[in-house]
Amino acid sequence: MFGFSVSATAGAARRGEIETPHGTVRTPAFMPVGTQGTVKALQPGQVRETGTDIVLANTYHLMLRPGAERIAALGGLHAFMRWPHPILTDSGGYQVMSLSELRKVEEGGVTFRSHLDGAMVALSPERAIEIQTLLGADILMQLDECLRLPAPAAEVERAMMLSLRWAERSKRAFEATPQGRALFGIVQGGVDVALRERSARELVGMRFDGYAIGGLAVGEPQAAMFATVEATVPHLPPDRPRYLMGVGEPDDILGAVARGIDMFDCVLPTRAGRHGHAYTRFGKVNLRNARYADDARPLDAESACPAARDYSRAYLHHLVKSNEVLGAVLLSWANVAYYQALMAGIRAAVAAGNFAEFAEATRADLDAGDPTP
């Protein structure tokens, strides 16, 4: 059954645990993104080895291919992708905005053209819950309307209000599904503090299992994101997990944890890995750069991840330059491992009561950049 408990705090930062039908999630938690039922380029065992407790999967992609009913017939998403641990599914709302060129938002839901085959597909709050239930997610997200920012104030308010009405319908649909899973509401309202507060208050009144802050990490400055988080968190209940969707860079995560966020997801570590970039304690390393051609050092000799610890930068450079699949595999693995090591460090620091010092030292290392060989 779903549950959440906080075991330590350091300022607004919290160390906690989420219980789900498929196991425990240590928070603050980073969820690697398994868009199409696979954390790109990685086997589930590798993902687990990095210290990952939970992955995110995309309703939009999976409903179009291979289809939610098909996955259910095959035993659900956990069995399908061989990830027997917690899974959070998004609602599809964000991808409808970002991937579908043609879409029509109405009170009942959204109709959009599939980016795969051009078919028109309908997604309502109720259908989004049905799909996520078919997938077998441990944590479901309500359908919301995501806007591209900046957007006119009236448009931001209209989308926020629609998302609230969809939240209510999502809650009602969710209550008819098997027990034990969790449904999160999503706070919207752009970077308008008053709208965010109103959205949060109304959602809290509906009593969700957790609360996400959506509609950020869409190109706004970090300061605006942090300000919005700061304006929202105080209106969320302390006994529920808080999830900042789509965030972000290591520095974003440090700042958001300091403001009370418990959960994150982001495609950055795997996307960067496929493009030849490595996340390390000393900042990002672009392995396409010729300076690494003769560099016998690993990415990080102290990493617990074989990809970061055992292979030379020269070899990784060669793989990336040669467009070898193994380059994408090793860098994706090293990057997810870096993110999870960061989260483990954050959790230990909050538990030890020295999160501020940890964040400062971590930022100093990131800013220092790659040491000279």
Add this chain to the structure above:
Amino acid sequence: MFGFSVSATAGAARRGEIETPHGTVRTPAFMPVGTQGTVKALQPGQVRETGTDIVLANTYHLMLRPGAERIAALGGLHAFMRWPHPILTDSGGYQVMSLSELRKVEEGGVTFRSHLDGAMVALSPERAIEIQTLLGADILMQLDECLRLPAPAAEVERAMMLSLRWAERSKRAFEATPQGRALFGIVQGGVDVALRERSARELVGMRFDGYAIGGLAVGEPQAAMFATVEATVPHLPPDRPRYLMGVGEPDDILGAVARGIDMFDCVLPTRAGRHGHAYTRFGKVNLRNARYADDARPLDAESACPAARDYSRAYLHHLVKSNEVLGAVLLSWANVAYYQALMAGIRAAVAAGNFAEFAEATRADLDAGDPTP
């Protein structure tokens, strides 16, 4: 130090062991191809897990990128690609023929235009030995001239004779390198039995550590390949390993082992894996086919390879259709594992004296095709 011993025979088929500076190779052996210093899509640990004793790496690719001198400075190819087991390098001759659009073959060697950056590059028998020594290969191959077949008889003879002169120069250059490694000569002569015999006799007179049959598996019918092998093997010494280059399909391997071949290399298992095809005991499976969309069975429940044993065909189909990297990884892994299971079966059958029965039963399974769900 290099050595070869035969422990059992069944007809012309042989069970043996090759000793190299980096360990033992059980024969008949299949060498997965690590063209650019990576068996495509696989980590070295995965390759090893399949039962692989030795991999092949390509001189042509590695000399152009990242460069043999660079790999030597980084500690050699074994360290560079993290494969501490035996490595055979080819001479570059075959890739010059197949990849370089512009090339000029002269007595001294071959000059060709790099397919990477268009630079003109020279490769002589002596330089091919130098490069393979810099890479640190356990088994080196002489430079030879490979022709596209069919070719005029006079042209086949000219190339065979040139390859013999290059063999002699390769041998001389090799004798000046560190001891313990092995150099193989390459029998050429197209599908002309008299030329093959002459090439074999002259090479044997030069006393190589092993003998390859080159210039086959370039599109000729299987019967022509088998006939050429049959005409060549009797002229090779029984106490040296015999290597049929670039072969092949499982059925080709069975037929060649029956004719006395000890070593094989082929890109098929990894190339097929990247294109959505799986090798199984019951023939090839095209996972793009919609018939697998709802198929909960693994590729082979009895396989020792997790990729073949643990994931459903439905999931593999989904990964392939979605162009996910994990699809290439899992199918390459399953395919190399299939090939190595085939070789293990061959070795056990030769040792038990029932190779003919094993080959017949294996072919019957391959022909039977994928059982109905």
